[in-house]
Amino acid sequence: MEKLLDIENLRVTFPTRQGEFEAVRGISFNLGRERLGIVGESGSGKSMTGRAILRLIRPPGRVEADRLEMEGRDLLGMSEREMQRVRGEQISMVMQDPKFSLNPVMRVGEQIIEIYRFHTGASKRDAYAKAIEMLQAVSINDPERVMRAYPHEMSGGMGQRIMIAMMLVTEPKVLIADEPTSALDVSVQTQVLSIIDRLVRQRGMGLIFISHDLNLVASFCDRVLIMYAGRIVETCAADQLHQARHPYTRGLLNSLPRLDAPQPRLEALKRDPAWTLAPSVSGRI
């Protein structure tokens, strides 16, 4: 398999008054042209993993790894200037809530044009045409109007589609989507997912899909990493997720209420301290 990202022994550490806190504790995985899901609870380190790849962890937080490579190029050794070229151009990220990731005082169009021109140096006219094309690609029917609008005039679903358009306009090879649909209604969620799905397939991109929703990941991704307390406790093919064996994964699955199988009480997750101590499972293939 062609490798886009190759990560070995990734650690994210924050100094605190009680000593060092390791949010991500030595995880390894790689990413090809596939849809890789990372699931876990809040605080399991899944978002930190996504941010660490783009080196978006601010000091005093530290990112360390034996290997953090994008198509064979070492990301950790790059200067901040080189890194700016990677962010958005090679690897893009869509965050959870479009309300907080779009600039509220800039028109939507300007924001898309800015990122495109920064990375390609295209003329304003070309950038405008490209932005329109991209908005159409995310199923926005009246791109000219949306280009002139401010983010607060857009609904959540529209905002998230704009984010996706903005992140994909430079045609990156990897998209990191951190809970891209958690702030959206279920039916809008389906639309946004299908847009991501179609674009990722068409362009042969690699996708890291970070989510806490097990059913969603099972139905949307190809492969899944399950994280607990900063480590990977299990990996499996997404369609095998319901047969997962690790007690943590089983516990998460069983704690979900189900439409088709009524139960008088939900199973509460019993945490085993051994899960925290067990070494990380490798997600490299």
Next chain:
Amino acid sequence: MSSLEIQDLSVWFGHDENRVDAVKGASFAVPSGASFGLVGESGSGKSTILRAIVGLIPTWSGQIRVDGAPLGKKRPRSFFKDVQMVFQDPYASLHPRHTVDQVLGETLKLHGFKDVDTRIAKLLEDVGLGQPFRFRYPHQLSGGQRQRVAIARALAPEPSVLLLDEPTSALDVSVQAEVLNLLSDLRESRALTYLMVSHNLAVVAHMCDETAVMKDGEIVEVMGVEDMRAMTPAHPYTRHLLDSSLGYKPSDAQSA
């Protein structure tokens, strides 16, 4: 125990050309001791119904009856003892500079209880927190623990009706299971009546006997839990919601 009846309830915001009708002629009845769900997308008016019932929105028309007695514009003191609400976001609904003890103590004092101290201890016990949490501030609690405090506060005046506005949507699934179990236990032990808003159909199916589906301020269908589990809704919009709740199907990508 109290029953809750809503008849032809309309709620609006603003007036004249700026008027928005958030709820249009909603009617449903929750028998005493039952659990009723309201589902729909954001903006469908489901939370607005709860807020109108509890008195947070003055601009409504129609009838709201608690235990057969219609509510006027000014709610009697006994209403606030009888009907309590749990809000969606436990990070926003607790005072950041009040300890758990202050939060519960204030509610108890306002409702004229004398044995505040023993009641606080009992409430914390009931929601599974216990004494060690009594003098903590909200920032020293996890999301699930905060929601337990919010539930304890709602239970403090010994209500018979709880209005639950997405009580678990800000929580992890494992914590959600604990909070939903707690709510089921409390309903049983205290014979509570629940009116629960959620966008998660599986959660509503787990908790409620009957569910109203809302769209654009109107109730399009009231459905029993068996119909929901059997996926046999009467209205196409409900069908659409049920389908979306099952996860992602690649075939959707072609149609989008």
